[in-house]
Amino acid sequence: MAEAQNIPVGSTTAGQIAVAAESTVATRMSAPPSFDVADFPVPHGREEEWRFTPLERLRGLHDGTAVATGEGVKVAVEAPEGVTVETVDRGDARIGRAGTPVDRIAAQAYSAFEKAGVVTVPKETVLTEPIRIAVHGEGGVAYGHQVVELGAFAEAVVVIDHTGDAVLAANVDYILGDGAKLTVVSVQDWDDKAVHVGQHNALIGRDATFKSFVVTFGGDLVRLHPRVAYAGPGGEAELFGLYFTDAGQHQEHRLLVDHNTPHCKSNVAYKGALQGEGAHAVWIGDVLIEAKAEGTDTYEMNRNLVLTDGARVDSVPNLEIETGEIVGAGHASATGRFDDEQLFYLMARGIPADEARRLVVRGFFAELVQQIGVDDIQARLLEKIDEELEASV
Amino acid sequence: MATLEIRDLRVTVEADNATKEILKGVDLTVKQGETHAIMGPNGSGKSTLAYSLAGHPKYTITGGTVTLDGEDVLEMSVDERARAGLFLAMQYPVEVPGVSVSNFLRTSATAIRGEAPKLRTWVKEVKEAMERLHMDPSFAERNVNEGFSGGEKKRHEILQLELLKPKIAILDETDSGLDVDALRVVSEGVNRVRESGEVGTLLITHYTRILRYIKPDFVHVFSGGRIVESGGAELADKLENEGYEAYTKGGVSA
Numbered sequence: 001m002a003e004a005q006n007i008p009v010g011s012t013t014a015g016q017i018a019v020a021a022e023s024t025v026a027t028r029m030s031a032p033p034s035f036d037v038a039d040f041p042v043p044h045g046r047e048e049e050w051r052f053t054p055l056e057r058l059r060g061l062h063d064g065t066a067v068a069t070g071e072g073v074k075v076a077v078e079a080p081e082g083v084t085v086e087t088v089d090r091g092d093a094r095i096g097r098a099g100t101p102v103d104r105i106a107a108q109a110y111s112a113f114e115k116a117g118v119v120t121v122p123k124e125t126v127l128t129e130p131i132r133i134a135v136h137g138e139g140g141v142a143y144g145h146q147v148v149e150l151g152a153f154a155e156a157v158v159v160i161d162h163t164g165d166a167v168l169a170a171n172v173d174y175i176l177g178d179g180a181k182l183t184v185v186s187v188q189d190w191d192d193k194a195v196h197v198g199q200h201n202a203l204i205g206r207d208a209t210f211k212s213f214v215v216t217f218g219g220d221l222v223r224l225h226p227r228v229a230y231a232g233p234g235g236e237a238e239l240f241g242l243y244f245t246d247a248g249q250h251q252e253h254r255l256l257v258d259h260n261t262p263h264c265k266s267n268v269a270y271k272g273a274l275q276g277e278g279a280h281a282v283w284i285g286d287v288l289i290e291a292k293a294e295g296t297d298t299y300e301m302n303r304n305l306v307l308t309d310g311a312r313v314d315s316v317p318n319l320e321i322e323t324g325e326i327v328g329a330g331h332a333s334a335t336g337r338f339d340d341e342q343l344f345y346l347m348a349r350g351i352p353a354d355e356a357r358r359l360v361v362r363g364f365f366a367e368l369v370q371q372i373g374v375d376d377i378q379a380r381l382l383e384k385i386d387e388e389l390e391a392s393v
Numbered sequence: 394m395a396t397l398e399i400r401d402l403r404v405t406v407e408a409d410n411a412t413k414e415i416l417k418g419v420d421l422t423v424k425q426g427e428t429h430a431i432m433g434p435n436g437s438g439k440s441t442l443a444y445s446l447a448g449h450p451k452y453t454i455t456g457g458t459v460t461l462d463g464e465d466v467l468e469m470s471v472d473e474r475a476r477a478g479l480f481l482a483m484q485y486p487v488e489v490p491g492v493s494v495s496n497f498l499r500t501s502a503t504a505i506r507g508e509a510p511k512l513r514t515w516v517k518e519v520k521e522a523m524e525r526l527h528m529d530p531s532f533a534e535r536n537v538n539e540g541f542s543g544g545e546k547k548r549h550e551i552l553q554l555e556l557l558k559p560k561i562a563i564l565d566e567t568d569s570g571l572d573v574d575a576l577r578v579v580s581e582g583v584n585r586v587r588e589s590g591e592v593g594t595l596l597i598t599h600y601t602r603i604l605r606y607i608k609p610d611f612v613h614v615f616s617g618g619r620i621v622e623s624g625g626a627e628l629a630d631k632l633e634n635e636g637y638e639a640y641t642k643g644g645v646s647a
Contacts, residue, residue: 305490336490340450345487348447349497349553350475350504359500364491
């Protein structure tokens with residue numbers, strides 16, 4: 001195996017651009033992708049993909065001791081006319097097509113779910129109203145799988161809303177036909193004790209556009225793994241995320257964009273605010289440009305705003321390039337503080353302390369929130385941000 | 394007429410696990426329409442005076458009084474002081490990530506004026522004020538002080554002074570780090586506000602250079618945590634020629 005040559009760039013938190021003969025993104029995982037949980041060793045915490053995660057707070061999702069209970073979560077789907085909503089057995093051919101589990105919990109979810117939800121938007125159907133999937137935790141342990149498939153040239157917005165309390169491992173597949181346009185907003189607005197782990201796979205068809213917003217507020221531990229691959233040239237992925245990590249919360253977003261096809265684009269922008277003792281956010285941004293992916297254009301960015309002492313951010317952008325024939329590739333990561341001097345400055349201009357904090361955090365998130373384009377979701381997110389801030393003052 | 398009265402102000406600061414007295418009894422009265430220059434060597438306590446008046450939490454008031462039109466300033470929080478009409482143009486304005494200049498100015502003006510300025514007149518007001526300070530319109534979309542040059546930071550401070558129209562403006566070494574052109578632009582801004590006759594100005598500086606552009610009514614020499622000599626503009630000329638030596642020698646700064 002060839003050694004990857006790692007060239008650190010810029011003043012990122014822990015970023016690197018690797019020029020690799022073989023992908024380190026793939027090889028640093030402890031096992032190859034598999035649908036079978038038995039193919040993954042039980043993590044001990046020192047593996048590259050687990051080293052930031054407090055295993056003891058996974059409530060047994062990682063070692064097979066978390067057994068599904070009857071009332072784990074309730075899923076309700078609200079879809080406009082023309083959309084097919086089904087519950088299917090695991091034999092259904094659409095399941096798992098967008099990607100294969102890459103870690104033990106994703107494989108555990110895949111091995112343990114009983115029924116999968118499938119939402120299908122037929123080809124050339126353009127929806128004017130969002131599809132809403134409400135996942136409400138009822139306090140139990142659950143494994144799940146959801147497929148969202150858009151036929152060729154279909155257009156849809158899907159909002160997946162996670163609320164309540166649960167220990168949940170669930171994967172989501174997004175399958176986009178040629179020329180399809182899908183916007184997904186996944187909101188993790190869990191109660192304080194919830195644990196949520198999942199892998200989100202998007203397979204983007206030729207000339208299709210995938211836009212994803214991952215919004216994480218709640219939970220004791222949330223660990224999501226959004227992944228994108230392309231089924232044909234001309235595909236575009238925009239992966240946006242925002243998280244507000246409070247005292248004691250662990251929120252981890254691990255992204256992979258696999259440029260496995262020529263002439264595709266990706267743009268990743270995740271922003272997080274942290275406050276309180278023990279707040280821990282982890283952002284891993286892997287972008288892989290395979291040798292055959294000529295004409296790739298990619299950029300990834302992570303910004304964090306630390307509002308108080310005692311919070312911790314691990315931000316690791318990782319760009320791996322196997323061909324020089326690309327349009328562009330870049331990454332950035334920065335973590336800033338909102339400190340007493342900034343507070344003083346704003347207050348010295350007449351702005352009360354709580355409003356000063358709100359101003360800073362709203363401003364920080366605004367550019368991302370505005371791109372969602374779904375009014376009630378945008379309004380709710382801004383409200384939620386204000387609530388989070390009020391809780392801290 | 395607005396009057397800021399400082400009486401026997403004593404201030405300490407915690408440094409190296411010790412409490413150090415920085416201001417040792419400052420007496421000063423600044424009235425609307427007046428310009429007072431406070432001059433002194435480094436470490437004399439000039440900036441401490443500025444930040445103490447604005448209410449920076451680092452400084453502890455151990456004695457004396459500060460009133461604005463009879464109201465007890467020392468009892469007010471930082472934002473209350475600003476809304477009461479005190480303005481501090483800072484020597485080192487901090488970066489505020491995520492907040493654009495335009496959003497910041499509007500939020501601040503809303504807080505100071507007690508109501509949101511009407512959007513149309515506000516946009517015009519800001520635009521004109523920026524033009525007068527030779528600031529590019531794109532400036533409004535940048536984050537507060539983020540990546541600003543020294544000159545841009547000071548212009549931004551004076552822009553706020555022009556828009557917020559305080560009763561008492563404290564300018565803490567606004568001239569430091571400016572080249573002659575920037576100094577002229579910034580001074581013109583200060584003079585525009587002064588010409589309104591509605592602001593009392595406390596101009597804190599190490600150098601006499603800025604006093605060629607902004608003519609003070611009174612000059613005070615600050616040394617060892619208090620005012621050691623007061624006079625008219627002619628006192629600045631004396632300092633220009635003789636420096637601070639006369640004030641730092643002997644027991645004054647001890």
